[in-house]
Amino acid sequence: MSASVRGGGRRFGGLRALGFGARLALTGGRDGAVRTALMAVGVGLGVAVLLLAASVPTARHHRDERIHHRIDTNLDDRVIKPSAGTVLVSDIDTVFRDKEIRGRMVQPEGSVAPLPPGVQRYPRPGEMVVSPALRKLLAAPGSELLRERLAHPIAGEVGDRGLLGPGEYVFYLGGDHMVDGVAGTRRLDHFGKVYPKKPLSPDLALLGIAGIVVLLVPVGVFIAAAVRFGGEHRDRRLAALRLVGADRRMTAGIAAGEAVLSTAIGIVLGAILFMAGRQFIGLADVQGLSVFPEDLTPQPLLAVLTVVAVLTLSLVVTRLAMNKVAVEPLGVVRRSGGATRRLWWRIAVPLLGLVLLRTSVRNASDLHDTAGVVLVVAGMLALLVGVTTVLPWAVERLTGLCGGFGPLSWQLAVRRLQLSGEAATRTVNGIAVAVAGAVALQTLFTGIAQTPADSTPRAAHSASAPRTHVGVARLDDRKGDVERYVPVFAATSGVQQAVGFGELSVSTPDGGFPQTVRIADCAQLRLLASLPGCSAGDAFLVAPPGTGGAHDMTTWKAGTTLRIGADGPRWTTPPITATARATSADPQGVFPERMLLATPEAAGPTAIAHAVSTVGVTYTDTDRDVQDRIRTTAARLDPSFTVGFPGQPQGDPALGGIKRALLAGVTVVLLLIAASMLLGALEQLRDRARVLAVLVAFGTRRRTLGGSVLWQTVLPVALGLLVAGLVGTALGGTLLGLVGKPAAYDWSTLLAIAGLGAATAVVVTLLTLPTLWRSTRPEGLRHE
Template sequence: MSPGPRTRDLLMGVRFALSGGREGWTRTLLTGVGVGLGVALLLVTTAIPSALAARDARASARSEHTAPTAEQPGRDTLLIGEADTRFRADEVHGRLLKPEGPDAPLPPGLESFPADGEMAVSPSLDALLKSEDGALLRERLDQRITAVIGDEGLIGPGELAYYAGDDRLRQLGGKVPRVTGFDNSAEPEPLDPVLTLLILLVFVALLMPVAVFIATAVRFGGERRDRRLAALRLVGADARSVRRIAAGEAMAGSVFGLVLGAGFFLAVRQSAAGVNLFRLSVFPGDLDPAPWLAVLVALAVPAAAVAVTLFALRGVVIEPLGVVRTARPARRRVVWRLLPPLAGVALLYPMIGQGDEGGEFSQWQVIGGVVLLLIGITALLPWLVEAVVSRLGTGGSVAWQLAVRRLQMSSGAAARLVNGIAVAVAGAIALQMLFAGVEGSYTRNTGADPTRAAIMAMIPSGSDAAGRTEAVARQIDQAEGVTRATALTGTELATTTGDPQRTAMLTIGSCAALREVAVLPSCKDGDTFVLDGGDDPAGAEEIAKPGRKLYAGAVYGDDTAEAVRWMLPADTRRVAARPDPNGEKRSGVLATNGAAPRNLGSSGHASVYIQLDPSVPDAVEHARTAVLKADPAITPFHLQDTEQSGRFVSIRTGLLLGASCVLLLIGASLLVSQLEQLRERKKLLSALVAFGTRRSTLSVSVLWQTAVPIALGLGLAMAVGVGLGVVLLKMVAAPVAVDWTAVASMTGVGAGVVLLVAVLSLPPLLRLMRPEGLRTE
C-alpha cells in the first residue's frame, strides 16, 4: 500500500533534510546541534531527582544515627565515633571504628575494618592527601592508608571521607554509639510552602530558556528553506503540501537533535565523576532519567519543532515566483502580545499572601503563571525590537548604517537571537529577589561572637572531666596560629540525688576562663560565684545559696554513686552574667579549679573556646589539627553570628549549579545561532567586501547588530524580572525591595555571555568575507 499524500509530503521533507546537499546537511547539522544541546540539558535536569535520591540512599545506608544499638559488647557490636572535620572550604566525613566482635557490621564500601592507626579513605581524599595542597591535612590525618572506600560507601565521587581504626573508643564505652547495623529511618520534615515555591521556580526559570533555545534552533536556515519551498510551488505543490514538507524537514532535524542530545547526555554522564560544582558531585550511574520523563522529552521535542515551524510559516506567503517576505511586512501588533503576561499575573495574583500560615501554593498555578510571564518576553521582544529599530535614523558611521538596515529588514531574527538570554535573565532576577526577600526567614542570629572565639570544641564526657579539659586546652593552645584556648567544664548541682526537682549549672574553669561567662571584679583560684541575670535563673535562686550542702555531678537516675557532696562556700559572691562566645548566657554557680568539687567522674561536659591569630596563614587548619590530635572524639564547631537553614542553602546551591549549566547552554546555543545567521549572509558579506567595504567595518556592523537587540532584550528582561519578583515577594508576604546591584549584575552576566559569543563569531565572520563566497553552482 502506497503512502498517502500527507505522508509523502512529510517524507519528502525528511529527504530534503537528509539528502539536500551541503546546504541541507549544514542546516540539519546546525538544527541538530542546537536542539541536541537543549535536549542534553533537559535529560540532565530530568536525571537530577534520581541522582539526589541515590546520594540520599547511600548516606542512609552508612548512617548510624537511627541504627539499631546494643547496651553491652557482643559478637555483632561496633563502636563508632564521629570524627568529621573540614579542610578549607570542604567538609570531610570521618568515622572512628572499633569492632567488638567477629560479626560487627562493616560500613558500606569497606572490605575489612582498619586496624588501630590505619584508615580507609575515599579516592578524592587519597588524591588530596598525596598532593602538595594536602600537606596540612596530612598532619591531621596521619594514619596509614590501607584501603580505598568503594563507591557504595560514598555519596559522590568527589566526597572527602575516611574510616579510621581507633582502640581508644573502648575507653569511652557507652559515650559513643554501639551499633549492630547501619540505618537512617528518620523521616525528613516536609518542605514548607515557601521552600516548595522556590524549588518550583528554580526548575521553571532554568528550563524555560532551554525550551526557547530549542524553538529557536528548529528555525535555523528559515530563509533558504522558504526559497526552496517556493521552487516546489513552481513545480505544482500547493500551499498545504509545502507546509507539510517544511514540517517533515523540521521533524527530521529535531529527531537528529534528539540523537545528538542523547549522545551529549551520555558524554556528560560519563564525565560526571570528574566534575565537582559547588562541592557537589555525582556518580555517572546516578544520572538516570526516569523512563517516562525521557519518553516525554523524546515526544515533546519533535512535536514542538513541527508546531514552531508551522507557526513561523503563518505569516509567510510562499508563491511560485518567490517568498513574499522580502516586501515590507505588516507592523507587529502589541495587543495580543500583552495577553500572556497579563494571564500570568492573573494566575499568580490570587495566591498573594499564601504560604506558611496562609496555606499551600497551587503548584500548577504557580508554574502556569511564571511560564506565561516568561513567555511574554518572547512575544513582546520582537515587537519591541521592530518598534525601536524602525525609528533609528540612517545617519552615523557606515557600520552603524549597515547594522540598522539589517535590523530593519530582519528584526525578528535579531529578536530570536536574544530571546533565550532575556528569558534567563528575567527568571534569574525574579529568583534573586525572592531569595533575598525570604533569606531572613531562614537565617537566624546565633548570638555567637566569632571575634572572641573562632572555634568551639565540644569534649565528650569522660573520666576526670575538668582535668582532661584543661589538658586538651593546653595542647590546643600550643598550636600555630592559636592565641588562646579557654576551657570550661560544666556539671549539675542539686540538693538531692535520684530525681531532683530543681538543678543548677556548675561551671568550672580558671579565672580567665570564667571571665568569658561573667563580669568578675576580682578573681583568684579558690573563689566561687553565683551568677545573676542568666537565661535560666530559677534553679540558681533556689539552690545556689552560700553555705548550703549540695550534690554535684551524677544527680539524675538510679546510678548516683558518682554524685559528689559539696558545700557552696559562705563567701561566695554574686556577679553579673555575660554571654559566652557561643552566645549562651549561663546561670548557676561558677567555681575556679581550686574550689571545684573533686572526683566528678564522667558526669561533666566541657568545651574549649579557641581564638585565632588572623595574621597567621591557615591558622584555622592548624587549630583543627590540634583539636583532632588532642582527642579524635572532640567535635569542633565554627562559631558564626548567623546561621542559615540547610535546606535553603541546598536549594540555592542547586540554583547556582543549574544556572551554570544553563549559561553553558546559552553560550553554546547562541554561538550556533550566530554562525547560522552569518552563513545565511555569506554571499551578501562577500559582495560587500568585493565592492570595497572594509572587513573591520563589517565586523563592527555585526557587533552593532548584536548589541542593539541585547540592550532591548535585557531592558525588557529587567522590567519583567523585577515585576515577577515583586509579585512573588507579595505571594510569600515578604517586604518588597529591589537590590539594584544584584539586578545589574544579573543583567551584566547576560550581556557578557552574548558579547563573548559575538567576539567568538568574528573569526568565522572573517572567513565568510572572502570573495570565494560569491561562487555558486
C-alpha cells in the same frame, strides 16, 4: 466516491509532502545539509539536557538509598549490649576551606562487627580508609594543613556504596579505647535505617518548583530557536516549489517533514550525547554536587515524554513560523515586515503570570496540593515566556529610535536588526529567560535564607579593619585535661588568646530550662568575666555583654539541687560570691542567659568528672587559614575534638542541598544557551556571507563589519538583560510573598548574574569572528 478519493488523495498528498520535506532535509544541497546539521545539533544539545533532567528522580532515589544505608545512629532508642557483632562509632567530621568532610571513628568489638557501606575491612587503630576524592584532596598542593590534620596511614578506600557521589569527602579512622557514651561514642549492631520521608517545608517546596520551571523553560526556548535555524533559506526554497505547482498546504507539509526529520536526527544525537557524557559525569563536580554515572538513568515515562514534547514543539514552531510567511511563486513576502508589533498582548502575558501567582496560594499548605502547584507553574511560565514576547517589541522600538546616526558599524547593526530583528532576538531569548530565572532563584534564596533578625543586608566590612572572632573547641573525654590543651591552642598561628574551662549543662530534676556551668581556675575565669576578686571556692553569676539579662530564663540560687545533663547525677548549686559581666572573649555568643562560673573547689568532683573540656579561642580574620589551623590543632590533640565558630551563620542543610542542585542546573543551562547563541550567530553569518563579501569588495573595512556584528549581539542582549532583570526580580519578590517572606535582594549577586550573561554574549561574538573573516573573502562573491 470521487470526494472520498479526493480526500484520500489529500491525505496521501500530505504524507507525500512530509516525505518530500524529509528528502529535502537530506538531499537539498549544501545549504539544506548545513541547515539540517545545525538543527540536529541544536535539538540534540537540548534533548541531552532534558534527558539529564529526566534522570534527576533516579539519581535522587539512589542518593536517598545511600543515605539510608549508611545511617550510623541508633534511632530505635533500644539498649545495645556489647557483643562480637557490635561496633563503637563516633563523629569526627571536619571542614577544610569550606569543603565538608565526613569522618567517623570506629572500633569493632568482635569479629563479626557490621561493616559500614563501602568499607571492605575495618582499619587498625590509627589507620584510616578514605574516599577517592579525599585521597586526591590530601595529595593536592596547598593541602598541608589537611595532611597534618589527618596524619594517619591510609589502609584502603571507601567504595561507591558508601558515598553519595564520587566527589564526596569521607574517611573512617580506626579507634582504640573508645567508651560508649563518652565523646559522642555510640554502640551499633547494624548500619542503615529506612524512615518515612518528611514533606518539605513550604519554603523548600516552592524553591524546588521554581527551580524545575527555571531550568526547563530556557531549554524549551533553546530547542524552539534551533528548529528555526536557516529559516530564510527554507522559505526561498518553498517559494521555488510554488513555481512548479505546490500549494500552500503542500508547502506547509514539506516544511513539517523537514522539521520532523531534523528533529528526529537531533533526538538520536541527543541520546548519543547523553550516553557519552554520562560516562564522564563522575569527573564533574558542579557547585559541590557530583553523581555516579549509573545514577543518571532517565525514567522511561519521562524519556518518552521528552521525545513527544520535542517533536510536538518542533511541529508547533514550524507551523507558527509558516503563519508569518506567505510563500508566493515570485518570492517570499513576510507579512510582519512592515507591521508594527503591538505591545498590549505582549505585556498581558507577564501580567497574567503575576495574577496567577498572586491568586494561586492562599496559605503555605497549598504548595503541597496539585491545584496550587499547577497555578504556580502556570504563573511562572507566563512570566518567563513574557520575556520572549516583550523583547522583540523592545528591540524594534530601540532600533527605530537609534537609526540614522552614529558610526558606520552602529548603523549597519541597527539596519540589520530592523530587517531581521526576529532572528536576532530568537538567539537572545534563551539567555534572557535563563538570566530572568537565575535572578528569581537568587532572590528566592536570599529571602528564604534571611532570618528575621537580619531583615536588612549586612554592610560590607572594610578589609583594612580586621574583626575579632571567637571559636570553641569541645572534647567530652571525661578526663579534665583542659589545662593541657590551652597552651597548644594559644600557640596556634593566628590565635590571639585561648581560655580553657570545663562546661556542663544542669537543670531542675523535673526537666526545667538547661543552664550552663563553667569550671576553671581563677586565671582562666578572669579571661571570661570581669571579676571583682577571685580565690579558691568562689562562684560568680555572669551575664553575656550587651544583653542586660533580657529573655533570661535561668534561676540560680545557692543550695538548689540540680541534675547534670539529661540523666546524670544530682548536683547542688554552690554559694554565689558575686555577679560579674562577661568579656568579649566569652564564647557564649548571642545567648542572653546567665551562667555560673565556678572554681574547681566550688564545683566539686562530681561536676568536674562530667564537664566537657572546652577551649575558647579568639582570632582575627586577617588570615583565611586561621580556622583550618585551629581545626588542625584540635585534631592533632584528639580526633574527637569538635570545633565550632558561633559568630558564623549556620545554613539549613536541606536548603543548602537544594541550592547546590539548582546552581549546578543553572550552570548547565547557561552553557547550553551559550552554545545556542554560537550556533545562531554562525547561522546568521552563513546566511549573510554574500552580502558581507560584497561590502568588503566595495571598500568596507573588516573592523567595521566586526563592530557591526558585535553591536548586533550587544543591543538585543542588553535589552534582554534589562527585561530579564525586571521580570526576574518581580518573579522572585512575588514567590517570596507566597510564603510570607519580605522581598530581599542581593544586588551584588544579581549584577554578577547579569554580568555573566553579558560576558557570554561577548565571548560568543568573539568566537564568530573567524567565520566572519572567511565570509568576507572574494570567494564569497560567487553565487548560483
